[in-house]
Structure formats: structure tokens, C-alpha cells
Amino acid sequence: xxxxxxxxxxxxxLNTEKLEEALANEIISSLENDLLLHNEAKLLLSGGNTPINxxxxxxxxxxxxxxxxxxxxxxRFVSADDSYSNERMIKNYLIQGKAxxxxxxxxxxxxxxxxxxxxxxxxxxxxxxxxxSCVLMGMGSDGHTASLxxxxxxxxxxxxxxxxxxxxxxxYSPVKPTKRISYTKNQLLNTKRLFLYFTxxxxxxxxxxxxYLNHIKEVPISSFIHQxxxxxxxxxxx
Numbered sequence: 001x002x003x004x005x006x007x008x009x010x011x012x013x014l015n016t017e018k019l020e021e022a023l024a025n026e027i028i029s030s031l032e033n034d035l036l037l038h039n040e041a042k043l044l045l046s047g048g049n050t051p052i053n054x055x056x057x058x059x060x061x062x063x064x065x066x067x068x069x070x071x072x073x074x075x076r077f078v079s080a081d082d083s084y085s086n087e088r089m090i091k092n093y094l095i096q097g098k099a100x101x102x103x104x105x106x107x108x109x110x111x112x113x114x115x116x117x118x119x120x121x122x123x124x125x126x127x128x129x130x131x132x133s134c135v136l137m138g139m140g141s142d143g144h145t146a147s148l149x150x151x152x153x154x155x156x157x158x159x160x161x162x163x164x165x166x167x168x169x170x171x172y173s174p175v176k177p178t179k180r181i182s183y184t185k186n187q188l189l190n191t192k193r194l195f196l197y198f199t200x201x202x203x204x205x206x207x208x209x210x211x212y213l214n215h216i217k218e219v220p221i222s223s224f225i226h227q228x229x230x231x232x233x234x235x236x237x238x
Contacts, residue, residue, distance in 0.1 A: 006211060008225055008232040016199065019237045020054045023197060026233075028061050030134040030193050035064055042069045042128055044183065044191070045094075046138040046146070047076075047086025051197060055094035066101040070094070071128050073137055073188060074147035075107035077114050077179035084177055107168070107181045114170055114179055121181060122168050129167050134193040143206050143219035145196070146188065147171045147180035150218050158184040159216055159223045185223055189230045196224070197235045204236060 013019035027043070034041040045051070076084045087106045095102050105124055110117040137145050148155040154171045167187040171180045188194070198207070210222040224232050 005214070005226045005228065007228055007230070008211075008234055010234040010236065013235070013237040016053070016237055019197075019199075019235050020057055023195065023235045024054060024057045024061070026193070026195070027058060027134055027136065028063060031068055032063055034133040034192070035067055040067045040069070042071070042132040044071045044073050044128060044132050044135045044188070045090060046073050046136055046197075047089055048138055050138055050199060051136065052089065052093050054197070055090065056096075059094050059097045059099040062098050065099045066103075068099075068102045069105055069127060070102050071105045071125060072107050073135060074180060074182040076147075076173075076177045077108065077111070077117070077181060078177050079111050080106065080108060114181075118168055118170060118181060122166070125168065129187060129190070132191040134195060135188050135191040136195045136197060137188070137224070139196060139198040139203060139207065139221050141203055141206060142174075143210055143221045145221045145224060147173065147182035148185070148220040148223075149173055149180075150220060155182070155220060156217050158182060159220055161186060161227070161229075185227075188224075189227065191230065193233060194224070194230045195233050195235060196221075199237050201238060207234075207236075 031041040072086050075086050078084045080087045095104055107121045109120040139145050142150050148158050152172050158169045171182050172178050173180050210219045211225050214222050214226045216223045
């Protein structure tokens with residue numbers, strides 16, 4: 001293991017409530033800094049069930065949400081009213097209450113043609129490509145993050161640090177819904193702060209293995225641990 005290539009901090013909490021309180025404050029602080037400096041802030045978030053209570057907590061902060069743009073690090077290729085939709089989850093739990101005036105920019109616009117959809121999504125998401133205030137990623141039990149999956153050729157291409165690569169790509173999940181849209185590694189790293197939130201001992205074992213064994217194709221989260229562009233701020237609890 002080459003420790004020089006590991007770029008992360010890790011904060012461990014005794015329970016989910018304490019973790020989400022601390023993480024929410026860090027996210028809000030990042031947004032407030034950009035609101036003060038630029039009169040706007042940009043936030044990319046993950047889907048799934050893990051961050052739902054975090055998003056409810058964020059919605060209760062009294063900041064200038066009207067100047068905040070919220071997007072997704074990845075999305076399932078389903079309609080916005082589908083139970084699998086990350087957009088649906090974000091709108092149901094975050095863009096409520098004090099955060100109801102935030103601007104949401106999604107990744108699904110044409111459910112019938114995924115290639116056409118990605119081109120539309122690229123155009124809609126351009127403001128994020130300039131850089132974001134912060135990015136919140138999650139991690140699956142297989143070591144995937146965003147929709148960048150193990151042993152998927154499209155995902156492997158999205159993990160490469162190469163110039164002039166697309167910001168958004170089509171990837172394929174081993175579980176349904178299989179078609180996904182994901183930000184690439186280069187674009188996710190184009191942020192002021194990069195957070196990773198996951199829970200449970202099983203996932204920590206996967207993360208620890210990724211830290212010591214830099215097998216990017218088999219364990220995509222390795223690619224975000226072993227890079228020197230952006231500090232990965234890990235928040236974890238049992």
C-alpha cells in the first residue's frame with residue numbers, strides 16, 4: 001500500500017443521529033460559504049435510503065435556498081414518479097419546508113431514449129460542470145459509488161482520470177433497474193468538498209479493503225480513495 005496516494009479523513013460516530021447532525025452542519029457550512037462569496041451554491045447528492053433522514057434535517061436549515069441548485073450524482077433510468085427514482089426521493093424529503101425554494105436539476109428527461117436523455121441531461125446540468133460547493137456520495141456493499149459499478153466497462157471508463165471525458169455517462173447495474181446515468185469521477189472531484197456517507201460494519205470492511213487494495217475495476221470506491229485531487233471526507237457509523 002502506498003500511503004502517499006491515499007487522500008481521506010474518517011470520522012466515526014456512535015450513532016446515526018450524531019453523524020447526520022455533524023454532516024448536515026458541514027454541508028450547510030459549505031453552501032453558506034458559496035452563498036456569501038458567489039451568491040449561489042451548488043450541491044450534488046446521492047439517492048438510496050441511507051441519507052433520507054439527513055435530507056429531512058437539511059430541509060430544516062434556514063439559508064437562502066432560492067440561490068441553491070441541487071442535483072444528483074447518479075440516477076436510475078426510470079420516470080420521476082417511479083419508486084426507484086432518486087429525483088422523487090430528493091423532492092419528497094429535501095425540497096420541502098425551508099428548502100422548498102431550492103432549484104432541482106435532474107438527470108432524466110426522456111424516458112424512451114437513454115442516449116437522447118443523456119444529451120439533454122448534459123445540457124441541463126452544465127452549471128454543475130463548472131464546479132460545486134460539495135458532493136455527497138454513498139457506497140454499496142459491492143464497493144460501487146454513484147452509479148459506477150464493479151466490472152462494468154462503462155463504469156470503468158467513467159473512473160478514468162483523462163482529459164476531455166464526458167461529465168455524464170450511461171452505466172449498467174448488476175441489479176434492476178439496470179440502466180443508470182452517472183457523473184464521472186473527474187466531474188465528481190470538481191468540487192470544493194467531497195463527502196462519503198455509509199453505515200454498517202460490512203461496508204466498512206469493503207471500504208477498508210479498498211483502502212489497502214487499490215483494485216479500481218473490482219471496487220470502484222478505490223478510485224476515490226487513491227487520488228490526490230480532492231480530500232475524501234468519510235462519515236461512518238455502525
